[in-house]
Structures are given as structure tokens and as C-alpha cells.
Amino acid sequence: MPIQVLMPALSPTMEKGNLAKWIKKEGDKVAPGDVIAEIETDKATMEVEAVDEGTLGQILVPEGTADVAVNTPIATIVAEGEDASAAKSESKPPQKSTEPPAAKEEKPAELAKNAKEPAQPKPAAAKPPEPATLPDPDVPEGTEMVAMTVREALRDAMVEEMRRDDTVFVIGEEVAEYQGAYKVTQGLLQEFGAKRVVDTPITEHGFAGLGVGAAMAGLRPIVEFMTFNFAMQAMDQIINSAAKTLYMSGGQMRCPIVFRGPNGAAARVAAQHSQDYSSWYSHVPGLKVVAPYTSADAKGLLKAAIRDPNPIIFLENEILYGHTFPVPKLDDYVLPIGKAKIARAGKDVTLVSWSMGMTYALKAAEELAGEGIEAEVIDLRTLRPMDTDTVLASVKKTGRAVTVEEGWQQSGVGAEIAARIMEGAFDYLDAPVMRVSGKDVPMPYAANLEKLALPSVADVVEAAKAVCYR
Amino acid sequence: MAAAKAKDATSTSARSSAPKDTSDRRPAEFTKADEFDAYHRMLLIRRFEEKAGQMYGMGLIGGFCHLYIGQEAVVIGMQLALKEGDQVITGYRDHGHMLACGMDPKGVMAELTGRRNGYSKGKGGSMHMFSIEKSFYGGHGIVGAQVSLGTGLAFSNRYRDNDNVALTYFGDGAANQGQVYESFNMAELWKLPVIYVIENNRYAMGTSVTRSSAQTDFSKRGLSFNIPGEQVDGMDVRAVKAAGERAVKWCREGKGPFILEMQTYRYRGHSMSDPAKYRSRDEVQKVRAEQDPIEQVRHRLLEKKWASEDDLKKIDAEVRDIVNEAAEFATHDPEPDPSELWTDVLR
Structure with a gap:
């Protein structure tokens, strides 16, 4: 039975990587520890080692392929006596990225490894x-x-x-x-x-x-x-x-x-x-x-x-x-500290967030739009000094607000925003301000528990609907 | 007893870790003018601190107030080894350092009383005063924090490629803080021009050096980082100056940091609220009688017939006038305007 070599996850946050280079060719003998390929992530170029002894049967993802998802089979290794061609029929084709591969640089693999030459900006x-x-x-x-x-x-x-x-x-x-x-x-x-x-x-x-x-x-x-x-x-x-x-x-x-x-x-x-x-x-x-x-x-x-x-x-x-x-593309692009931005305009409910929280807020706004709720999403960008005016102006328009943050709720930034809305726009509120936040626990390791501990798009949608009484 | 011990340590402090060119550990030769100058400056600190103590007792000074009485030779001797642009930073027992740097006694005293013309407009108090003009970088209230900061001052000298040194003072208590050793490591690694002056006054608040420190020879605290160190008789301003000059030379030559352990003594409690029950009255009296830094100079001036009792009385009177004027100023200077509450949070 040929062994599949999968695209490895090389960092906690890696989801895909570029197959920069095959070091071994089809038919080459490999032993555990042999470097068979180089994978380029957005952080570094890493080597993939063989973990089994045998022959590199088939290369499933050619070098230069960008955005290969983690766990995609990239090659097979066949053991002594096995038929390499058998592997071909069994292995699945690589998951095709819907995006065109990024333009390749001359030798991206050497950039991270050998820092003597100035690193060039990576292509987008x-x-x-x-x-x-x-x-x-x-x-x-x-x-x-x-x-x-x-x-x-x-x-x-x-x-x-x-x-x-x-x-x-x-x-x-x-x-x-x-x-x-x-x-x-x-x-x-x-x-x-x-x-x-x-x-x-x-x-x-x-x-x-x-x-x-x-x-x-x-x-x-x-x-x-x-x-x-x-x-x-x-x-x-x-x-x-x-x-x-x-x-x-x-x-x-x-x-x-x-x-x-x-x-x-x-x-x-x-x-x-x-x-x-x-x-x-x-x-x-x-x-x-x-x-x-x-x-x-x-x-x-x-x-x-x-x-x-x-x-x-x-x-x-x-x-x-x-x-x-x-x-x-400007020569000197400098933004003012202390100014929030309306990331998405809407009239029904104000979602206030920043940094990573914006990913939940914006996706939730999409979903809410599908259900006929137009959410206005404010990206605070600066937490201190906080641009309260922009938040209040929006809440005065929508009458409802939900804050979104990854941090804990007690004494959190969401609590501060809620207090400021209460102080500055109490008469405009049609519902209590709700806070979506990380759960009140230390972050667990297990994948399912971690997911539960973090805020989710569903949490935001639910809170937004709740303040809209829907 | 402890005093005798300290002297022994001083005389046997030569070690292989010290640089070769520091084998000459004799105190600096002081001319008549040097002696007069040192006497005047040390006396100013002493009288200033005595006055601060009185004013604290009268309720004019609040909070914590750590007096420098007994340690005057350290800052005066070290200051004599510096040149324009060298920086000074210390912890919270800082009044003496500020006066040694040439800061105005009126501004220092007015800060102690929390008035608007104090060095920090009344917002810092005893432990937090600064003068960029006099290259004095504070005045820091967290034990040991100034050691990393002072290392950063030295980093700026290296970055700018000048030959200034950063004098970083801390006590025997702060010498046990972790960030001190983080700083030692970086300072030697990058050969930063910083002199770590450990003012060993034998007590970290109420805990004696022997009860708090596994290695009580503080000049050895940099050994594992290859930082040379010396123990210095911190009660003799001439010895301090000579050691300071050796350390400064070492730093200016680009050889990296240097540690000076100043063996000194504080006569007063840790702060005004410390009854100092952890040591005997005899111990204090013995140091005062045998090692007082100001009396040493006074004695030499009289012995060499460089000064008469009357000459010295004249200096005493001058110093008292300066201190009284500062106290008068600090008592009548108005408190900060209430609007100052909101200023200086950000630039």
C-alpha cells in the first residue's frame, strides 16, 4: 500500500503553502529524514522530510504550485516490492486552488533560509x-x-x-x-x-x-x-x-x-x-x-x-x-490615530469591533443582509483614544449596537463601548447593547473547545438579531 | 563592627576580573580647591536632606521621602568623574543625585512640597524628578526599573556614536531584581557605556544585605557576564572619584559596562516612616563617628591648615542660606493650578 505524503501544517496558523521545490525525483530512493521537498509558507521556507523508507512513487503536486491546502497529498512513497504505478490509480489528485497561482520569484526558497541577500517583497x-x-x-x-x-x-x-x-x-x-x-x-x-x-x-x-x-x-x-x-x-x-x-x-x-x-x-x-x-x-x-x-x-x-x-x-x-x-499606492500614507472607520454602512444595527473581531463582524453583516438586516460595521482601529463620536453617531441612527471582541467580557473593551453608548446615546437606544466576546475561560487547546471559546459569526448574528428583536 | 568589615573588604577587593589599568586603587589626590568644593557640595546635600526631614515632620512634604544622609560622597565623587553629556539615572533615593547634577535646590524642594514650580510641576514628588538640561533622567519609583532604563541611555550613546557614559545608580536591594541581570547581559553583549553604581548602604529597607543576598560582594555580580567590578570606600569622596574615573575611562574606551560597588551607609531610616529597628543605634553612631564623608573632608581641611574653623563656618552659613531659601520658596510657592490635572498625559 503506497504511503501518501501530505502537505504538512508547519505553523499553528498555516492553512496552505506553496510547493517551492522537489528535492527528490520520482523513482528516487528515500529514507526517513531525507529532505524530499521545500514548502514555502508566508513565514518561512521549510523542508519536508520523508518519514518512511521506500521509493518516491509519484509526485502529485508539481513544484511551483501555490496555495496547496494543508493535508493535500503531494506525493506517494512506495515500499520495497510495491508497484509504483499502483499508487497512481489510488492517489487522489491535488485539490485545485480556484485562484491562479501567484507569480513565482526566481528562488523564493532561498530567501528565508539564507538571509545574506536583501529579501524582496513577496508577490501579493x-x-x-x-x-x-x-x-x-x-x-x-x-x-x-x-x-x-x-x-x-x-x-x-x-x-x-x-x-x-x-x-x-x-x-x-x-x-x-x-x-x-x-x-x-x-x-x-x-x-x-x-x-x-x-x-x-x-x-x-x-x-x-x-x-x-x-x-x-x-x-x-x-x-x-x-x-x-x-x-x-x-x-x-x-x-x-x-x-x-x-x-x-x-x-x-x-x-x-x-x-x-x-x-x-x-x-x-x-x-x-x-x-x-x-x-x-x-x-x-x-x-x-x-x-x-x-x-x-x-x-x-x-x-x-x-x-x-x-x-x-x-x-x-x-x-x-x-x-x-x-x-x-501613495508615497506617504499616514492615517490619524484615534479615528474609527465605517467599514460597512447600514441602518438597522451597529456592530463595533477592531482587529480580528472585524472578521466576525463583517461576515455576520453579510449574513444579516441576507435576512434583511442592514448592519453598520464600525472598525475602531484605535482603542485609546477611542473615537466615541463615530460610534455614537451610528448608534443614534440605528438605535442598536453589538460589540465584538476576542477578549474576555469582564472589564473588556466591549463593556467600555457599552458604557459610552449608554452615557452618550441612551435615549436613542431601542435595545440594550450586547457584547459578543471570548468566553470567560482560559483558552483551551482542543480544537473543538477552542472554537467554542472564541466568538463566532453565528454569535454575532444571533446577538444582532436579538437587539433587533428578530 | 560592620564598619570595620566594610573597610576590610575595600582593602582586599583587587581581583583578576578587574581591568589591568585599575590596579592603582589609591584615592584621588585632592587639591585645596577640590576639598573645598567637595565639602561645599556634600554639605549642601546633608543640610538639604535635614531640612526635607524637618519639613516632612511639619506635614509640608507628603508620601514617601527617602533621605540620602550618610551617602553624600558617592554622588559627589562620581559627578567629579563625569563630563558634559554624561547621563545620570537612579531610583527613589534621588535628592542627592539631583543636587549633585546641579539641579536647583528650590525646584527640588518645591517638588517635595508638591508645588507648581517643582521640577515636575508638583506631579512627581520625591521619587520622580528629571532634568534633561542637567542630563538627569530620574528619579524612578520601581526598584530596579532604572537599571534597564539606564542601559537604554547607554544604548542611545552607542547608537549616536558619542563617547558619553550613562551612570546608573541602584541599591543593594535592587541588585537582586531580575531585570538587573537582563540588563547586565545586554550591556556586556553590546559593549554599552554604562557604569552600574551599586550603592550598598547595607539595608534593603529593613533587610540587611546578609539576609537578602547570596553573594554579598556586589562588585562580583557581573562576573558571569564578564563585567569587571570594584568595591569602593563610598564614604571617601576621593576614593569614589578615583574609582569613577577608572570606570568612566573603561566605558569611554568602548570596553563595555563597569560595576562599582559603593560601600556606604544611610544614617536615617529607609523612608521617613521607618523607625529602623533592624539595626542598633550604636551601629549608626559608630559609622557617623568613624566614617562620616563630610567629617573626613573637614578633618583634612583643618589638619592641612587649608581652612580654619571660621572658614568652614562661613561655608556652613552659605549652605544654610541656600537650603533656607529653597525651603522658603517651597513653602510659599502655590500648588499646581487644578487645570494641570489634565496636562502632560500625552504630548
């Missing part, structure tokens, strides 16, 4: 675009839009700001030679050198404090946390040193610093690595807290954050890194 991934959002009113009409992942947009923002201001530098774990644990800083070391792209030891408390000290001395550090889960080690420096010193010094001390990295649940990494810190940081005066959803917002807001004279918490999301959105 062939992912289907996210649910349509309204264009930003700040973008001039007729501006060319370029499809770009959130990851690329963040990288471009840093590159542009580092070119513009030589006091800007990036510091964190694996940001330089490894090219970023999530490949957000890809190519930065090659362009700016080790002085401005600084690999640190695993020492969050220490390097966060070092960054704050450098900011106090007038530099503009971008401190990358591999994830915000690890920033808990550095919380004292972020709150007590970065956020409070301007006030405690009567306005004398500056602290222009950006703390950025993925926040919230990734996938199947359990409680210590799956937490939404939106409400934690948005609680603190002296910080600005930004949490973009689209690539365009990620770029425009990160550029603004780097230029801002205050400490900024910039909450990214690992799952969104690989999502593709249109980004306006």
Missing part, C-alpha cells in the same frame, strides 16, 4: 480578499490600490519610516537575522544593518526597559514582542516607565516608542499564548493603543505610531498577518 498572495470594506475617506479618489498582506504592509511602514528618520530602530527577539519570528521584519537587517535592527536575548523585561531608556534619550525605538503574551514580563516598564513618566515629569520627559507584535488568539496554542490584551492596555492613560484590521490601516497607522511622540501599543494579529487587502 493569491488569497481571496477579505469581505469588502468601504474605502477610507482620507484616500484621494482614483488612487491606485495594491493588494498586500498585513504582514507586508507592516514591514513597508517600518521600512519607510526608517528611511525617513535615522533615530528609528527595531529591537526584539529574532527581528534581524531570523527575519522576524512571523517575518514582519523581513529584509530590514539587509537594508538597515545590525545597528538599527537589533536582535535581543530572550529578555522582555530588560529590552523593553532598554527601549524606554533609549526613547527617553531621544531615539525612536520600535520594540517587537514576539507576541504580546510575552510582554506581560515587560508590563512594568510599559506602564510604569513608558506611560507615566511624561506626567510624572511635568511634561519634561519624552518617550516616543512603539511596542508592537501579534496579540490575541493564534490557533491551537492554548491559554498562555492566546490572550487579547486590548482592554489591559486601553485602560492606561499615557498610552495610545492601536489595533488595525486591514493592510491599509496597518500601514498608515504604524507609520503614524512611529512618528507619534507618545508610547504606542500596536496590537497586531497573527492570523491577520497573511490576509490580503488593498493598500493605496
Whole structure:
């Protein structure tokens, strides 16, 4: 019986990858541990090893194929004495991607592995675009839009700001030679050198404090946390040193610093690595807290954050890194911090969310439209200072509101939004504000439980219908 | 007893980890002018702190107030080793550091009383004052936090390719915080120009060094990171200056961080509310009698006939005038305008 080699999942959030290269040919003998192929994900190029002894029977997915779904059979291995041709009839054809394969680069496989040459921007991934959002009113009409992942947009923002201001530098774990644990800083070391792209030891408390000290001395550090889960080690420096010193010094001390990295649940990494810190940081005066959803917002807001004279918490999301959105092609695309955006217009109910929560909110709005409910979806983009006016204006129109967040409900951002709506638009409300949130438990590991713990599109639809009394 | 112990340690502190060019551990030679200068500056700190203590007792100063009395030689000696642009950062026992950096006693005292012309407009208090003009970066209330911050100041010097050093003070208590060692590691790894000045005043609040520290020789705390260190008689301003100059030289030459353990003593409690029951009155008296940093200078000035009792009285009077003026200012300066509640949260 030939053994199928399946497209492996190489990271918690990987759903598909590109088959970059076959190292072995059909008919080659393979032993366990032999590298048979190279798979390119949006984060890295990884090697696929044979786990059984035999002969590479048939290659089912040719090299250069993009977006091969995880678990797709990519080849067969036949054991001694087996007929390779038998494998052909048994194996299923690869799942065809409906999207055209992305344009291939010359040698993408070598980029991640061998970081000596400057990494080129990857071609736009062939992912289907996210649910349509309204264009930003700040973008001039007729501006060319370029499809770009959130990851690329963040990288471009840093590159542009580092070119513009030589006091800007990036510091964190694996940001330089490894090219970023999530490949957000890809190519930065090659362009700016080790002085401005600084690999640190695993020492969050220490390097966060070092960054704050450098900011106090007038530099503009971008401190990358591999994830915000690890920033808990550095919380004292972020709150007590970065956020409070301007006030405690009567306005004398500056602290222009950006703390950025993925926040919230990734996938199947359990409680210590799956937490939404939106409400934690948005609680603190002296910080600005930004949490973009689209690539365009990620770029425009990160550029603004780097230029801002205050400490900024910039909450990214690992799952969104690989999502593709249109980004306006402008020389210097900077968005204002503290301004929400109406991502979808509607008249019946207001859905308020940000970052990953927007994926649930927008899909729910689609579903609701099918049932005759026109939801207006507001992307907060910044959690502090919060653009209450935009929320209130919408609620005054719709009379109903649902908040959507991955974080816990108690003392959450949704609770804050609900309170502000109650204070500012009580007389306009036709129903109590409802909160869709992560469940009040640490994040479980098991796939089914994890799904239950996270908010879902169905939760949002249900809540929206409830406030519409339908 | 403890005082004698401290002296022993000082005399036997030469170790292989120390750089070769620091084998000469003699105190700096002080000219007559140097002695006068040191006397004046140390006395200013002493009288300022005594006045702050009185004003705390009168209810004019609130909250926590940590006095520097007894440790004056450390900051004055170190300051003599610095040049323009070198940064200073410390923890919450910071009044002496600010005066040593040349900050205005009136502004410091007015901050202690929470008034509008205090260095932080009355919003910071005793533990949180800053002066970018004087390169003083605070004044930090969380034990050990200033060590990472000071390492960041040094990082900025390296980044800008200047030859300034960052003087990062902390106590024997803070020396047990984890981020101190995270900072040591990065500082040596990247050869950052930072001098870690550990002011060992023998008590972390009420816990003596021997009850809190597995390694009580703090100059060795950087050994596993290859950071050289020295124990210094922190009661002798000349010894401090000489050690400071060696450390500064090491840093300016690009050799990385340096640790100076200053063996010193605080005469007062940890803060104003500390009755200091954890040590005997005799212990305090003995240090005061035998090692007082200001008395040492005074003694030398008289002994060498560089000054008469009258000359010194004149300095005392000058210093008292400065301190009284600061106290007067801090008592009558108005509180901040209520509108200041909302300013300086963001820039």
C-alpha cells in the first residue's frame, strides 16, 4: 500500500503553502529524514522530510504550485516490492486552488533560509480578499490600490519610516537575522544593518526597559514582542516607565516608542499564548493603543505610531498577518490615530469591533443582509483614544449596537463601548447593547473547545438579531 | 563592627576580573580647591536632606521621602568623574543625585512640597524628578526599573556614536531584581557605556544585605557576564572619584559596562516612616563617628591648615542660606493650578 505524503501544517496558523521545490525525483530512493521537498509558507521556507523508507512513487503536486491546502497529498512513497504505478490509480489528485497561482520569484526558497541577500517583497498572495470594506475617506479618489498582506504592509511602514528618520530602530527577539519570528521584519537587517535592527536575548523585561531608556534619550525605538503574551514580563516598564513618566515629569520627559507584535488568539496554542490584551492596555492613560484590521490601516497607522511622540501599543494579529487587502499606492500614507472607520454602512444595527473581531463582524453583516438586516460595521482601529463620536453617531441612527471582541467580557473593551453608548446615546437606544466576546475561560487547546471559546459569526448574528428583536 | 568589615573588604577587593589599568586603587589626590568644593557640595546635600526631614515632620512634604544622609560622597565623587553629556539615572533615593547634577535646590524642594514650580510641576514628588538640561533622567519609583532604563541611555550613546557614559545608580536591594541581570547581559553583549553604581548602604529597607543576598560582594555580580567590578570606600569622596574615573575611562574606551560597588551607609531610616529597628543605634553612631564623608573632608581641611574653623563656618552659613531659601520658596510657592490635572498625559 503506497504511503501518501501530505502537505504538512508547519505553523499553528498555516492553512496552505506553496510547493517551492522537489528535492527528490520520482523513482528516487528515500529514507526517513531525507529532505524530499521545500514548502514555502508566508513565514518561512521549510523542508519536508520523508518519514518512511521506500521509493518516491509519484509526485502529485508539481513544484511551483501555490496555495496547496494543508493535508493535500503531494506525493506517494512506495515500499520495497510495491508497484509504483499502483499508487497512481489510488492517489487522489491535488485539490485545485480556484485562484491562479501567484507569480513565482526566481528562488523564493532561498530567501528565508539564507538571509545574506536583501529579501524582496513577496508577490501579493493569491488569497481571496477579505469581505469588502468601504474605502477610507482620507484616500484621494482614483488612487491606485495594491493588494498586500498585513504582514507586508507592516514591514513597508517600518521600512519607510526608517528611511525617513535615522533615530528609528527595531529591537526584539529574532527581528534581524531570523527575519522576524512571523517575518514582519523581513529584509530590514539587509537594508538597515545590525545597528538599527537589533536582535535581543530572550529578555522582555530588560529590552523593553532598554527601549524606554533609549526613547527617553531621544531615539525612536520600535520594540517587537514576539507576541504580546510575552510582554506581560515587560508590563512594568510599559506602564510604569513608558506611560507615566511624561506626567510624572511635568511634561519634561519624552518617550516616543512603539511596542508592537501579534496579540490575541493564534490557533491551537492554548491559554498562555492566546490572550487579547486590548482592554489591559486601553485602560492606561499615557498610552495610545492601536489595533488595525486591514493592510491599509496597518500601514498608515504604524507609520503614524512611529512618528507619534507618545508610547504606542500596536496590537497586531497573527492570523491577520497573511490576509490580503488593498493598500493605496501613495508615497506617504499616514492615517490619524484615534479615528474609527465605517467599514460597512447600514441602518438597522451597529456592530463595533477592531482587529480580528472585524472578521466576525463583517461576515455576520453579510449574513444579516441576507435576512434583511442592514448592519453598520464600525472598525475602531484605535482603542485609546477611542473615537466615541463615530460610534455614537451610528448608534443614534440605528438605535442598536453589538460589540465584538476576542477578549474576555469582564472589564473588556466591549463593556467600555457599552458604557459610552449608554452615557452618550441612551435615549436613542431601542435595545440594550450586547457584547459578543471570548468566553470567560482560559483558552483551551482542543480544537473543538477552542472554537467554542472564541466568538463566532453565528454569535454575532444571533446577538444582532436579538437587539433587533428578530 | 560592620564598619570595620566594610573597610576590610575595600582593602582586599583587587581581583583578576578587574581591568589591568585599575590596579592603582589609591584615592584621588585632592587639591585645596577640590576639598573645598567637595565639602561645599556634600554639605549642601546633608543640610538639604535635614531640612526635607524637618519639613516632612511639619506635614509640608507628603508620601514617601527617602533621605540620602550618610551617602553624600558617592554622588559627589562620581559627578567629579563625569563630563558634559554624561547621563545620570537612579531610583527613589534621588535628592542627592539631583543636587549633585546641579539641579536647583528650590525646584527640588518645591517638588517635595508638591508645588507648581517643582521640577515636575508638583506631579512627581520625591521619587520622580528629571532634568534633561542637567542630563538627569530620574528619579524612578520601581526598584530596579532604572537599571534597564539606564542601559537604554547607554544604548542611545552607542547608537549616536558619542563617547558619553550613562551612570546608573541602584541599591543593594535592587541588585537582586531580575531585570538587573537582563540588563547586565545586554550591556556586556553590546559593549554599552554604562557604569552600574551599586550603592550598598547595607539595608534593603529593613533587610540587611546578609539576609537578602547570596553573594554579598556586589562588585562580583557581573562576573558571569564578564563585567569587571570594584568595591569602593563610598564614604571617601576621593576614593569614589578615583574609582569613577577608572570606570568612566573603561566605558569611554568602548570596553563595555563597569560595576562599582559603593560601600556606604544611610544614617536615617529607609523612608521617613521607618523607625529602623533592624539595626542598633550604636551601629549608626559608630559609622557617623568613624566614617562620616563630610567629617573626613573637614578633618583634612583643618589638619592641612587649608581652612580654619571660621572658614568652614562661613561655608556652613552659605549652605544654610541656600537650603533656607529653597525651603522658603517651597513653602510659599502655590500648588499646581487644578487645570494641570489634565496636562502632560500625552504630548
